[in-house]
Amino acid sequence: MKEFLIFPPLTLIYLALKSTVFQSVPLPDIPLLFVFYIGFRKASVAGVAVAFALGYMEDALTGGIFGLTSLALVSIFLIVHLMSKRVHFSSPAMRAGGAFTLAFAKGLIVYLLMSFIGLKAPFLLRTLLKAAITAAFAPAVILLLMRISSRLNKPGLANTE
Amino acid sequence: MTSFLKKHQIIIASALLLIFSLHLALTDKKEPARGALIKDILTAMASPIEKAAGGAQNGVIGIFENYVLLLNTKTENDSLKAALIAVQAENNKLREEVNLNARLKELLAYKEDSDFSTITASVISFGTNDWAGTALINKGHAEGVKKDMAIITPLGVMGRVINAGANTSRVLLNTDPRSNIDVVVRRTRVKGVIEGNGSDALYLKYIRQLDDVQAGDEVITSGLTGIFPKGLVVGTVIKTEKGGDNFFKQIDVWPAVEMSRKLEEVLIVTDIGTVLE
Secondary structure, three states, rough: HHHHHHHHHHHHHHHHHHHHOOOOOOOOOOHHHHHHHHHHHHOOHHHHHHHHHHHHHHHHHHHOOOOOOHHHHHHHHHHHHHHOOOOOOHHHHHHHHHHHHHHHHHHHHHHHHHHHHOOOOOHHHHHHHHHHHHHHHHHHHHHHHHHHHHHHHHOOOOOOO | HHHHHHOOHHHHHHHHHHHHHHHHHHHHOOOOOOOHHHHHHHHHHHHHHHHHHHHHHHHHHHHHHHHHHHHHHHOOOOHHHHHHHHHHHHHHHHHHHHHHHHHHHHHHHHHOOOOOOOEEEEEEEEEEEEOOOEEEEEOOOHHHHOOOEEEEOOEEEEEEEEEEOOOOOOEEEEOOOOOEEEEEEOOOEEEEEEEEOOOOOEEEEEEEEOOOEEEEEEEEEEEOOOOOOOOOEEEEEEEEEEOOOOOOEEEEEEEEEOOOOOOOOOEEEEEEOOOOO
């Protein structure tokens, strides 16, 4: 539970850097990787709430439509949670593949909902590029999150999970 | 019942949050003021990071331009190098101020020539997700900024304010798919609506097949909605095609103001003055 608290500030920093220093650099979808990690490693009601909160933050800070990214990230969480009973994302290749699929799914969910609202948005090329970059970074980011998690849950440190 | 809820609590919580998110997304247009407090809090938390990141970026560029390129000099004469770095840093700062001065002069000249009231603001950051086009500027309702005020530059229209916080405001860029601007084609006076394409360009909509619009035509604001002063350049037509419905043309427009990181200062139109339709 305690480690969930690191995701909102990290997302805030990520979004702030993305909108300034890395504005024209294609970055991996870090909030999506957080949700991926929570979904297959730490699925819980608090995890769903974090997925919703990260999406809400992204919508608020990018001036997007409220609920759009929240819906996408909660859907991703649910997909990962249901998949994790059958698929084990234990190898870097599986994590990269999973991240690619989920990033594409996120783009598709956003695109479909926007079309439903009546807004046109670019989809295929942009989503594929983003999915590829997210997949490339996924193994390293997930490994880092696992290390942070093991440090936080070390004996001697209070484990609130 | 309790065991069922406990067993499926994650799926139930997810389903509830999915329904809530869907409700938020579908009603966002109807309730634009919703979440204003949360937006303000998050923006207040993020803007120091954004400002620091922007400052650090300029610092790194300055170091690269003024320090890294002078490493050989350092090995020859450390004291001379230190003095040179200080002078270069000063020079860099002065050059930045000269650039800023030139940009502000341009804005000031434009301000004096225009018939409407404006205030100057700086762009703090660009809100970039996969499709939305927004920017954060450093003026809010403390400086008199209100929702739906036009944001322009001497080159043309940039967007409009969608959320005015205390000291910052969120601007909806023309390129965002939610942006709609009533426009007129300058050459033929044909009326239409400019909509963002979610990327770098714009669509000109509701132009009939029989209307005369060609590549190269300039598109200007009509002044009809009362948000944008009349006659400001929005963009230039780059492509016209027969639309899929055989009634309207499909027209691509390149925006007059490119929404890139080069954009640093903008004007907020606080009063559009008398609009003659």
